[in-house]
Amino acid sequence: MPADLTINSLSKKRSLLIEPESLVILQREGTRDRVRRIRLDRVESIVVWKSVAWLAAIFTSLAPLIVAVILIMIGRSENAPGVSATGAGFLALAILCAAAVLMRGKTHIRIRRAGINRDFACLLSQKKIRVFLDKLATAIDAAQEAALAQALERNEEAAPGPLLIPEDQSPEQQDTP
Amino acid sequence: MITRLEINDIICPRCGIGMDARSGEEMRCPHCDLKTRVLLFRPLPLLVEHPTPAGPEDAACAHHPANRAVAVCAGTGDYICSLCHVALDGKSYSVQYLEGAGKSILTKSYTHYLPRPDTEIVTLALFTLLVSFLGVIFIPLMILRFFTTRKLRRENPLYARLVGPGRMAWLGIVAFGFGAMAAFGVLAIIVAIVINNS
Numbered sequence: 001m002p003a004d005l006t007i008n009s010l011s012k013k014r015s016l017l018i019e020p021e022s023l024v025i026l027q028r029e030g031t032r033d034r035v036r037r038i039r040l041d042r043v044e045s046i047v048v049w050k051s052v053a054w055l056a057a058i059f060t061s062l063a064p065l066i067v068a069v070i071l072i073m074i075g076r077s078e079n080a081p082g083v084s085a086t087g088a089g090f091l092a093l094a095i096l097c098a099a100a101v102l103m104r105g106k107t108h109i110r111i112r113r114a115g116i117n118r119d120f121a122c123l124l125s126q127k128k129i130r131v132f133l134d135k136l137a138t139a140i141d142a143a144q145e146a147a148l149a150q151a152l153e154r155n156e157e158a159a160p161g162p163l164l165i166p167e168d169q170s171p172e173q174q175d176t177p
Numbered sequence: 178m179i180t181r182l183e184i185n186d187i188i189c190p191r192c193g194i195g196m197d198a199r200s201g202e203e204m205r206c207p208h209c210d211l212k213t214r215v216l217l218f219r220p221l222p223l224l225v226e227h228p229t230p231a232g233p234e235d236a237a238c239a240h241h242p243a244n245r246a247v248a249v250c251a252g253t254g255d256y257i258c259s260l261c262h263v264a265l266d267g268k269s270y271s272v273q274y275l276e277g278a279g280k281s282i283l284t285k286s287y288t289h290y291l292p293r294p295d296t297e298i299v300t301l302a303l304f305t306l307l308v309s310f311l312g313v314i315f316i317p318l319m320i321l322r323f324f325t326t327r328k329l330r331r332e333n334p335l336y337a338r339l340v341g342p343g344r345m346a347w348l349g350i351v352a353f354g355f356g357a358m359a360a361f362g363v364l365a366i367i368v369a370i371v372i373n374n375s
Contacts, residue, residue, distance in 0.1 A: 002339050017338060024335060031297045035289040035335075045198075046216040049190055110190060114220075133216070140218050147221050 005132045007122040010059075014120070016132070018139050023111070040143035044112045048133065053106040056123055057098040064094035109133070187215050228258040240273055252279045294322040294329065295340050295348055302351050316352075316359045323352040 003015035003026070013028040022040055026033040068090035075084030107129050109120045122129070187198035189206040190213070196206055200217035228244035231237040236246040238258035246256030252274035261271040265286045275283045301319045305312030326348060330337045340348075 002341055002344065015339070017335065019335075026291060026339070028293075028296075029290075031293055031300070033291040033293055035291050042220040043218050044220055045187060045218065047187060047190060047213055048215075049211055049213040108190065137216050137218075144219055144221065151221055 004135060005122070005124070005128070007120055007124075009121070016120070018132075018135055020139065021143055023136065023139075038111060038113055038118060040140045041147035042114045043140050043144075044114070046133065046136070047110040047112070048129070049108050050105040051108060053101055053104070053123055056106065057101040060101050061094040061098040064090045064097060068094055187213075187217075189213070228260050240271065250274050252282070291333070291336060291339075292325075292329065294325040295344065298322045298326070298348050298352055302355060305355060310362075313359045313362070316355050319352045320356055323348055 004018050005016040007014045007016070015026040015028075015033075017024040017026070022037040025036040025038070027036070068087045071083050071087030071090060073087075075081065075087055101123065104123060104125065106121055106123055107126070109122075109129070111118045111120075187196050188194070189196055189209060189211055191211045192206060192209040194206060194208045196204065196213075198204060198213075198215040198217065200215060203212060203214050205212050228238070228241065228247075230243060231245040236256045238244045238246050238261060239250075239253075239255035240261050241258050244258035244260065247259050248257050248262050248269035249255070250257050250261075250271040251268040252270050255271060255274075257269070257271040261273065263270050263272055263275060265275075265282065270279060270282065298319050301315045301322070305315050305319075326340060326345070330340060330345065
């Protein structure tokens with residue numbers, strides 16, 4: 001599987017790849033990709049919400065809409081009902097395209113790490129996004145568990161033995177005069 | 178499906194009002210009624226290294242005179258404490274320098290690029306189709322880029338994941354297909370010239 005999630009917008013194309021320790025964001029820049037990494041060990045939350053994709057709906061239906069308007073106008077001026085019917089077909093196609101985009105909606109994903117938000121917006125199917133989020137959540141859990149284990153291990157190495165009794169209350173110190 | 182049972186404050190993305198979020202569940206903002214789904218995690222708290230107070234014999238930090246210096250800033254040459262110290266590419270810098278004059282160093286250090294010769298192959302193939310016979314000059318470059326792609330796949334696991342075997346096969350067909358077509362074309366021209374001359 002090449003990328004876990006590919007986000008195409010008007011201005012940029014981004015690919016998200018989930019790695020064991022980080023989420024890699026590749027942003028397309030001509031013949032190279034800019035690499036950004038979000039380390040998963042300090043991700044605090046992920047918020048997902050949907051909004052209506054008006055702009056995308058307009059852009060998607062624009063091409064068939066223009067064709068439909070031209071065909072209907074030609075059909076009326078030339079008095080050719082066949083051309084008008086084709087235009088009506090294109091109009092229906094434009095409405096269908098817009099409806100499909102509006103029904104799908106734009107999904108926003110906000111990843112909060114160390115107090116900084118990273119936002120992604122995409123027009124993908126809910127199934128694809130759910131699979132990605134489940135995979136990401138599993139990877140974050142694993143990374144945070146590993147980080148905790150590593151921190152505990154480092155703590156053990158720095159101060160071996162039980163650290164529960166403060167030094168001034170230890171039995172050795174109480175015995176000394 | 179992952180379920181979590183934690184309660185935390187999450188800010189509504191639309192209106193900015195705090196909401197009591199329960200992880201893994203769908204919820205609505207009490208103010209703007211925006212439907213959201215929240216996943217909460219348990220990150221490790223950031224461990225801050227406390228600076229040591231400077232003794233009479235110690236070098237003191239240029240920005241925090243009460244703290245003992247632990248390094249010298251490579252940008253300004255100032256003594257810096259552990260609060261100001263940032264290690265970048267094996268060098269020590271102060272936060273103050275990186276926020277001011279050394280901003281470009283910080284940007285450079287965090288900017289990484291992944292070359293994409295596979296995209297170049299596709300662009301060259303499209304360009305070759307566009308300019309017809311003149312495109313023959315780009316075909317050796319396409320084949321060269323194919324081998325660069327292969328090398329990069331071996332060296333970089335991230336790139337290997339991005340450009341899978343299927344895409345690699347497709348790129349090979351494009352590069353060598355165009356190469357074969359160009360070779361056939363050149364051969365045909367040579368044969369035609371030889372026949373005409375004889």
